[in-house]
Amino acid sequence: MPSDPDLVPPGVRVPDREYRIDAGGVGIALHEWGDADAPPLLLAHGGFDFARTFDGFAPLLADAGWRVVSWDHRGHGDSDHVHLYSWDADLRDAAFVFDHVAGRTAVPTIGHSKGGALLVQLVDAQPFRFSALVNIDGIPSKRRIPDISEHERTKMLTGEVTGWLDHRQRTAGSRRKPGTIDELATRRGRMNPRHSMDWLRYLVTVGAVEDDDGWRWKLDPSIRFGGFGPWRPEWSLYRLAGLGVPFYGLLVEIQEEMGWGTVPDDVAPYLPEGGRLEMFDDVGHFAHIERPTEVAERILDFLGPVRRAS
Amino acid sequence: MTVDILSHNRVELALHTLRAGTGRPLLLLHGLGERSPSAVPDAVADWDGPVTALDFTGHGASTMPTGGGYTAEILMADAGTAIQHLGEATVVGRGLGAYIGLLVAGARPQLVRGVVLADGPGLSGGPSSPTSQPVFSLDPVTAPPDPYALVELGRDLRPPDYATAFSRLAVQGSDLEQPITVTARFRPAWLRAVAEEPGVGEADSVRAVLALYHA
Numbered sequence: 001m002p003s004d005p006d007l008v009p010p011g012v013r014v015p016d017r018e019y020r021i022d023a024g025g026v027g028i029a030l031h032e033w034g035d036a037d038a039p040p041l042l043l044a045h046g047g048f049d050f051a052r053t054f055d056g057f058a059p060l061l062a063d064a065g066w067r068v069v070s071w072d073h074r075g076h077g078d079s080d081h082v083h084l085y086s087w088d089a090d091l092r093d094a095a096f097v098f099d100h101v102a103g104r105t106a107v108p109t110i111g112h113s114k115g116g117a118l119l120v121q122l123v124d125a126q127p128f129r130f131s132a133l134v135n136i137d138g139i140p141s142k143r144r145i146p147d148i149s150e151h152e153r154t155k156m157l158t159g160e161v162t163g164w165l166d167h168r169q170r171t172a173g174s175r176r177k178p179g180t181i182d183e184l185a186t187r188r189g190r191m192n193p194r195h196s197m198d199w200l201r202y203l204v205t206v207g208a209v210e211d212d213d214g215w216r217w218k219l220d221p222s223i224r225f226g227g228f229g230p231w232r233p234e235w236s237l238y239r240l241a242g243l244g245v246p247f248y249g250l251l252v253e254i255q256e257e258m259g260w261g262t263v264p265d266d267v268a269p270y271l272p273e274g275g276r277l278e279m280f281d282d283v284g285h286f287a288h289i290e291r292p293t294e295v296a297e298r299i300l301d302f303l304g305p306v307r308r309a310s
Numbered sequence: 311m312t313v314d315i316l317s318h319n320r321v322e323l324a325l326h327t328l329r330a331g332t333g334r335p336l337l338l339l340h341g342l343g344e345r346s347p348s349a350v351p352d353a354v355a356d357w358d359g360p361v362t363a364l365d366f367t368g369h370g371a372s373t374m375p376t377g378g379g380y381t382a383e384i385l386m387a388d389a390g391t392a393i394q395h396l397g398e399a400t401v402v403g404r405g406l407g408a409y410i411g412l413l414v415a416g417a418r419p420q421l422v423r424g425v426v427l428a429d430g431p432g433l434s435g436g437p438s439s440p441t442s443q444p445v446f447s448l449d450p451v452t453a454p455p456d457p458y459a460l461v462e463l464g465r466d467l468r469p470p471d472y473a474t475a476f477s478r479l480a481v482q483g484s485d486l487e488q489p490i491t492v493t494a495r496f497r498p499a500w501l502r503a504v505a506e507e508p509g510v511g512e513a514d515s516v517r518a519v520l521a522l523y524h525a
Binding site (some may be wrong): 023024025026074081082083084085086088089091092093094095096122124125126142154158161162164165167169173210222227228229230231232235237239 | 317318319320322367373375377378379381382383384386387390391396407417418428439440442443444445446447448450462465466469470472475478479482483497
């Protein structure tokens with residue numbers, strides 16, 4: 001919690017419970033809002049984010065009668081920094097969280113960005129864990145890959161691979177750059193240009209730690225934005241088509257660097273039967289932070305029948 | 311035999327010098343679940359430069375990570391770390407090491423003076439398209455190899471066009487006419503595709519290829 005109450009924006013509420021679980025030797029931090037005896041609702045954050053970025057959004061869901069549980073992905077927030085990071089490892093950590101919160105019982109879930117894409121894969125691999133899936137601008141598509149020649153594609157891969165190897169060498173033993181709250185907030189503002197400085201300053205107080213030489217983001221410096229590999233974004237769409245639980249996808253009108261650039265026409269052919277897909281006008285990738293009340297209302301409306309059925 | 315410990319991010323990698331010498335070194339990359347040999351294998355005994363061998367992350371004397379998270383790209387960076395330490399080198403990869411050798415030849419074509427792709431454990435990898443692969447966890451062990459490495463690297467996706475992208479990088483960035491040579495008799499889909507690429511040759515034995523790449 002920030003030491004200066006002036007840095008807490010209106011509507012923001014710190015978690016009611018915070019603790020860590022042992023996910024096969026990796027310490028994963030969990031954060032909960034709402035009555036501990038209420039039905040659980042799992043919330044997955046995006047890449048480079050952390051669970052406390054839900055401090056404004058999660059309380060709105062908790063106040064509607066849900067026990068909202070989120071977790072910091074490995075290397076993010078208050079979870080352990082580890083030797084290796086991978087998509088499969090994130091899925092495994094998520095399964096530990098589901099086990100801890102709900103055992104083998106199906107629960108409703110919400111994922112933003114990378115968290116949304118993770119849940120699309122987890123529901124495909126372990127459908128028994130899910131009673132519903134809400135995806136906030138987290139459906140990858142191949143839209144970001146420009147239509148370029150094979151030669152240009154090879155040149156792009158060269159840059160990505162070289163950058164990756166250089167990064168792996170450079171980050172051995174490195175630490176994040178220190179700064180004041182305002183400096184870190186300004187830096188993060190480059191990734192989150194639509195966030196207010198008040199909100200960004202607040203994020204520093206919960207997503208960074210203060211050392212003698214200043215504040216540092218908790219995010220492991222060895223985690224790199226982007227990257228390469230055999231994975232294809234459109235594979236998520238193929239999985240989406242086979243989804244067997246109620247699905248609600250929210251896309252945003254204003255594209256940002258951290259988003260996939262997915263539009264409704266990309267998703268519509270793969271929407272599962274009965275699935276709901278909506279576009280938010282005049283809002284960016286972090287819709288749940290920009291317009292938390294409206295996003296929460298829409299999701300609660302969607303989850304109403306799920307709640308009654310359970 | 312001597313061992314150098316190299317840092318790759320938080321992992322300590324064991325790079326074994328099986329035989330010291332002068333000239334361009336040979337770098338051996340082992341198969342899935344294996345470790346570096348303790349002596350120079352017969353197949354490369356004729357190489358008249360130094361012979362080195364790398365233990366991948368989670369194998370041999372290298373670090374055993376907690377909680378898995380292996381990818382072929384991480385192991386490519388293992389090999390990249392060794393190449394950076396050795397300077398220009400010729401690479402011989404067995405099984406998984408063959409696939410990693412291909413990746414690092416594409417990533418560092420000026421430093422990899424020829425790569426040999428040989429049979430061995432982990433040559434096949436996983437599927438070449440998305441599947442509903444199980445999400446799993448394993449009990450920790452104290453001795454290598456790391457069981458997470460065995461499972462995660464035994465099933466990693468290897469689409470043929472991904473592999474051929476790296477063979478093209480290797481060919482475009484190298485001044486060798488044939489920077490990649492396949493000796494493997496078993497050819498999974500990714501390797502069949504690579505073998506058909508320009509600049510990729512085939513040979514009956516590792517010994518025969520090393521004469522081609524000789525310093």
